[in-house]
Amino acid sequence: MKNDQRKRKARQAAGKAGIARCLLLFLLLSAALLPAFGAAGVPVFADTSGSSAYVTDSQELLTREEADQLAEACGEFAEKYDCNIFFVSAGDQQIGENHTEEDDQTYLENFNEQNFGAGSDSVGLLIDMDLRYYYIDIMGDQALQVFTDQKQAKLRDAVEEELAQGNYAQAAFTFVDKADYWYGRNPKSGSYVMWTLISIGVAALIVFFWYRSAAAKHKEQHVSAEAAAYVRPNSFRLSVRQDRFLRTYVTRVAKPKNDGGGGTSTHSSGSGTSHSGGGGHF
Amino acid sequence: MANQTYKCLNCGGELNWDPASQKLKCPYCGSEFDLSVFEQKEEKAKQDIRDKAYEKGASAEESGQTRSTDDTEVRPEDLRVYKCSVCGAEVITDKTTVATSCAFCGNPVILEENLDTQFHPDAIIPFRISREEIKGLYTQYLKSRPFTPRDFYTDAHIQKIKGIYVPFWLYDMPMEGQLHGTGERVSSYSDSNYIYTKHDVFEVEREGTLQIDSLPVDASSKMPDEAVDSIEPFDYKDLAPFKMAYMPGFFAERYDEDASFCSSRALKRAGQTTVEMLRGTVTGYSSVTVTGSSTGVQGGEKGVRSRYVLMPVYLLYTKYKGKDYLFSMNGQTGKAVGNVPIDGKRAALFWLIRFPIVLAAALLINLLIFA
Numbered sequence: 001m002k003n004d005q006r007k008r009k010a011r012q013a014a015g016k017a018g019i020a021r022c023l024l025l026f027l028l029l030s031a032a033l034l035p036a037f038g039a040a041g042v043p044v045f046a047d048t049s050g051s052s053a054y055v056t057d058s059q060e061l062l063t064r065e066e067a068d069q070l071a072e073a074c075g076e077f078a079e080k081y082d083c084n085i086f087f088v089s090a091g092d093q094q095i096g097e098n099h100t101e102e103d104d105q106t107y108l109e110n111f112n113e114q115n116f117g118a119g120s121d122s123v124g125l126l127i128d129m130d131l132r133y134y135y136i137d138i139m140g141d142q143a144l145q146v147f148t149d150q151k152q153a154k155l156r157d158a159v160e161e162e163l164a165q166g167n168y169a170q171a172a173f174t175f176v177d178k179a180d181y182w183y184g185r186n187p188k189s190g191s192y193v194m195w196t197l198i199s200i201g202v203a204a205l206i207v208f209f210w211y212r213s214a215a216a217k218h219k220e221q222h223v224s225a226e227a228a229a230y231v232r233p234n235s236f237r238l239s240v241r242q243d244r245f246l247r248t249y250v251t252r253v254a255k256p257k258n259d260g261g262g263g264t265s266t267h268s269s270g271s272g273t274s275h276s277g278g279g280g281h282f
Numbered sequence: 283m284a285n286q287t288y289k290c291l292n293c294g295g296e297l298n299w300d301p302a303s304q305k306l307k308c309p310y311c312g313s314e315f316d317l318s319v320f321e322q323k324e325e326k327a328k329q330d331i332r333d334k335a336y337e338k339g340a341s342a343e344e345s346g347q348t349r350s351t352d353d354t355e356v357r358p359e360d361l362r363v364y365k366c367s368v369c370g371a372e373v374i375t376d377k378t379t380v381a382t383s384c385a386f387c388g389n390p391v392i393l394e395e396n397l398d399t400q401f402h403p404d405a406i407i408p409f410r411i412s413r414e415e416i417k418g419l420y421t422q423y424l425k426s427r428p429f430t431p432r433d434f435y436t437d438a439h440i441q442k443i444k445g446i447y448v449p450f451w452l453y454d455m456p457m458e459g460q461l462h463g464t465g466e467r468v469s470s471y472s473d474s475n476y477i478y479t480k481h482d483v484f485e486v487e488r489e490g491t492l493q494i495d496s497l498p499v500d501a502s503s504k505m506p507d508e509a510v511d512s513i514e515p516f517d518y519k520d521l522a523p524f525k526m527a528y529m530p531g532f533f534a535e536r537y538d539e540d541a542s543f544c545s546s547r548a549l550k551r552a553g554q555t556t557v558e559m560l561r562g563t564v565t566g567y568s569s570v571t572v573t574g575s576s577t578g579v580q581g582g583e584k585g586v587r588s589r590y591v592l593m594p595v596y597l598l599y600t601k602y603k604g605k606d607y608l609f610s611m612n613g614q615t616g617k618a619v620g621n622v623p624i625d626g627k628r629a630a631l632f633w634l635i636r637f638p639i640v641l642a643a644a645l646l647i648n649l650l651i652f653a
C-alpha cells in the first residue's frame with residue numbers, strides 16, 4: 001500500500017513539473033513572436049535630401065513651408081497605413097515637349113514604381129500646369145482594394161474643386177486628407193490586434209473540437225434503434241415499386257454582374273504592375 | 283429445499299463452469315468434467331421441477347430480514363431467503379435471482395425454484411470469456427480512453443467484475459412495410475443572364491417484406507438497456523439447450539418483463555430497419571422526402587415468435603464522484619463498452635499542452651502571411 005502511495009506522489013510531482021515546463025515554453029514562444037508584429041510597420045521609403053520624396057514640386061506650386069507640411073502629412077499617412085502617399089508637379093521639362101495626358105499618366109505610374117517599389121501600396125497626385133491636367137495613381141493590393149472606382153471619383157471631385165479655384169497647395173492637402181479619410185474607414189486588414197485575437201479564437205476552436213472527439217470515447221453506451229444485424233440475408237423482397245411523374249418546375253438564378261460599388265477597375269503599367277486611377281482638366 | 287450444486291467426483295469440491303475449457307471445473311483439485319457426466323443429474327433435476335409444486339423460499343419478512351446479502355437491489359416485499367447447501371448460511375436474495383453466490387462462503391447457489399416451467403429458459407449461450415481474460419479486456423478498454431481517472435484501474439476494483447447470465451427474449455418477426463414520398467431530379471442549363479434549374483418531381487411508393495431473426499431484447503428491469511444493447515451482437519452459433527451446469531460460478535437472473543411487454547421494443551427496432559431498407563431502394567434522385575411510412579408484423583401478434591434465453595454478460599458497477607457508472611462486456615465475444623467518467627485533471631492537461639502549441643502555430647502562420 002505504501003508503495004502505491006509513493007508511486008502516486010512521484011507521478012504527481014512529475015506531472016506538475018511537466019505542466020511548469022509547458023507554461024514556460026508557451027511564454028517563451030509568445031515573447032519570441034511578439035516583436036515580429038511591431039517590426040513590419042515601417043514605411044518602405046526613407047527621407048532624402050531635405051525635400052522628402054513624398055513631395056517633388058518641380059513646378060514650384062508650393063512654398064517651402066507648405067512643402068514641409070505636406071511632406072510631414074504624407075509621412076504620417078505612410079506611418080499610419082503602411083501605404084505611401086506623394087505629390088508630384090511636373091510639366092514639359094520633366095515629361096517632354098508636346099507631351100499628352102497619357103504621358104502624364106505614364107510618368108506618374110513610373111515615378112510611383114521607381115520611387116516606392118513596383119506593386120507596393122502607394123497613391124500619388126500629379127499636377128501638370130502645362131496641360132492644366134492632374135492625375136491620381138493608385139498602386140498596390142491594399143490600396144487598390146480601398147480606393148474603389150466610386151471612392152476614386154469622390155477623391156477626384158474633391159481635388160478638382162480646389163484646383164478649379166487655383167488652390168494648388170490646398171488641392172494637395174485635400175488629396176492627403178481625403179485619402180486618409182477613405183483609408184481610415186477601411187481598417188487595414190493588417191490590424192495586428194484583430195488578427196491575434198482571431199488566431200486565439202481559431203486555436204481555441206481547433207483544440208475544442210480535438211477535445212470533443214477525444215471525450216466522445218468516454219460515452220459509448222447507446223440504445224440500439226435499429227435491427228439491421230438481425231435481417232435474414234436475402235429475405236428482403238420488394239412487392240411494390242412505383243415512381244410516378246408528377247410535375248416539373250424551373251427556378252433560375254441571375255448571373256452575378258459587375259456592379260461598380262465594390263470594384264476597382266485596374267490596368268497594367270508598362271512594367272506589368274497593376275494600377276488604377278484617373279485624372280481630369282482644371 | 284432444492285439448491286443445485288455439482289460436486290467434484292474426485293475431491294467433492296463445488297464445481298464451477300469454466301469458460302476457457304467449456305467444462306465444469308473444480309477450483310480445488312483442478313479436475314475437469316464434461317457436461318455429459320452430469321446428464322443424468324440434469325434429467326432428474328428437470329423431472330423434479332415438473333413434478334413438484336412450485337416451492338417458494340420462505341418470505342424474508344417472516345424471517346425478519348430486510349436487505350439482500352448478494353447485493354441485488356430489490357424491494358423488501360420481493361426478498362426471499364435460502365439456505366446455502368454448503369455452509370448453511372442464509373442467502374437473502376430476490377424472487378428473480380436464479381444463480382448467485384453465498385455471501386459467506388462464496389460458493390455458488392443455484393435456486394431452482396425460481397426456474398419453474400414458466401421461467402425455464404429455452405436456451406443459453408454459456409460464458410466463453412474467463413474472468414482473467416475479461417479483466418485484461420477491461421483494462422485495455424480503459425487505457426484506450428484518453429481521460430480515465432486513476433481510480434478505475436485499481437486491482438481491488440477490477441475484482442468486483444460480475445459475470446451474469448442476463449435473460450433475453452429473442453424475437454423472430456416477419457415484417458412488412460410501406461413507404462410514400464417524393465423524389466426530385468434536377469438538371470441545369472444557362473443562358474447569358476441566368477442559370478436555370480429544372481426540377482422533375484416524382485411520387486414514390488415502396489412496399490416490401492423482410493424477415494427478422496433472433497432480435498434480442500433484455501427481459502430484466504434491473505438491466506439498463508443501453509448497457510446491454512451496446513455489447514450486441516451475440517453469436518447464436520453457441521446457443522445451446524439450457525443446462526444448469528453452465529451456471530455455477532456466475533450470477534443469473536430470470537425475466538420479470540414478459541414477451542409481450544418486450545415485443546414493443548423489438549417492433550420499434552424492426553420497424554425502423556424495415557423503413558430504412560425500403561428507403562434504400564429509392565435511388566436516382568437528387569433529393570428525397572419521405573411523407574409517410576408504416577410497418578408491422580405479417581400476421582399481426584400471432585406472427586411473432588419469441589424464445590427465452592440467457593446470454594452471458596460481465597458487469598462492473600463503479601461509483602465516481604457521486605455518480606454511477608455501469609461497464610458492460612459481452613461474455614461470449616469480449617466486446618467491451620462503457621461510459622467512463624472524464625478526469626478533470628487529465629482533461630485540463632490536454633488543453634494545457636495542446637492549446638499553446640496550436641496557438642503558436644496559428645501566430646506563426648499569421649506572421650508568414652502578413653510580414
